Amino acid sequence: MPISKLQVGLPVPHVLSLKPGDAVAIPLVNGKWAFGRVFRAATLGIFQCLSTFLVPPDKLLGTPIAFHVGFYCMPKQKPDFDWVYLGCVPFESDEEAWPPPQYSEDVASPGHFHLHYKGKISPAGDQQIRGLERHVMSSPGSIRKRVSETSTSWPNI
Numbered sequence: 001m002p003i004s005k006l007q008v009g010l011p012v013p014h015v016l017s018l019k020p021g022d023a024v025a026i027p028l029v030n031g032k033w034a035f036g037r038v039f040r041a042a043t044l045g046i047f048q049c050l051s052t053f054l055v056p057p058d059k060l061l062g063t064p065i066a067f068h069v070g071f072y073c074m075p076k077q078k079p080d081f082d083w084v085y086l087g088c089v090p091f092e093s094d095e096e097a098w099p100p101p102q103y104s105e106d107v108a109s110p111g112h113f114h115l116h117y118k119g120k121i122s123p124a125g126d127q128q129i130r131g132l133e134r135h136v137m138s139s140p141g142s143i144r145k146r147v148s149e150t151s152t153s154w155p156n157i
Contacts, residue, residue, distance in 0.1 A: 006085045009054065015073040015081065020097040023057035023086040026144055032156075034147045035060050037089070041119050042137075043099040044071050046147060049157045057087045059157065066150065068099045070137035080141035102135035103128075 006017055012024060022038040033051050036044040037060070048066035073081045091097040101117040103124060115124035116135040138146065 008085055008087050010085060012081070012083045012085050015071065019088070021088045021090040023060060023089060024083040025054050025086055026083050026140075026147065028144060028148055028151075030148070033084075034144075034151060035063075035086070036083075036143075037065075039068065039099040040097045041099060041116075042070055042072065043068050044143065045099065046143075048151075048154050050151055050154050051157050054084060054086065055157060057089045061089060063157070066154070067146075068102065068133060069143055069146065070135065071140070071143060072137055073140055080139065080144070083140065101132055103132045104135045 006012065006022065012018060018024070018038045020038055020040050024036050024038070024044075026034040026036060028034055028050070031052065033054060035047045035049065035051075035055070037047070037057070039045055045065040045068050047060050047063045049060070049063050098118050101115055104114045104116060104121075106112040106114065113124045113126070113129050114121050114135075115128055115132075
């Protein structure tokens with residue numbers, strides 16, 4: 001089945017149609033919108049701002065990224081995948097399209113960490129992961145919940 005093309009102002013038809021630089025709006029339960037920009041490695045950078053209306057993606061540039069989160073959407077989560085496509089703001093370089101380094105802890109060996117960077121996963125020590133975000137892959141519903149829980153003091157634009 002071919003993946004539908006993206007159209008500004010309309011729902012994103014499929015998670016696989018998103019490419020680095022694409023900007024999306026995520027509806028929140030309080031009637032506001034959160035915004036994200038797609039990075040490489042299926043990662044979404046969530047802008048630290050909210051709005052009561054959709055905004056053009058170029059208005060988001062310069063707004064700090066609150067956090068980065070990996071994203072996926074399984075068929076049963078499709079009802080939660082209600083992101084709206086805002087347009088594409090290409091990254092200035094391929095290097096800039098990568099999310100910052102993140103870490104994960106080995107569930108089978110607590111205390112053993114992995115560094116996630118530029119599409120590669122490598123073993124890491126405590127010093128290497130200090131100050132990094134935890135690498136998390138989340139469904140659309142989980143991303144919406146995390147934004148709702150962390151955005152209480154974010155500015156409205």
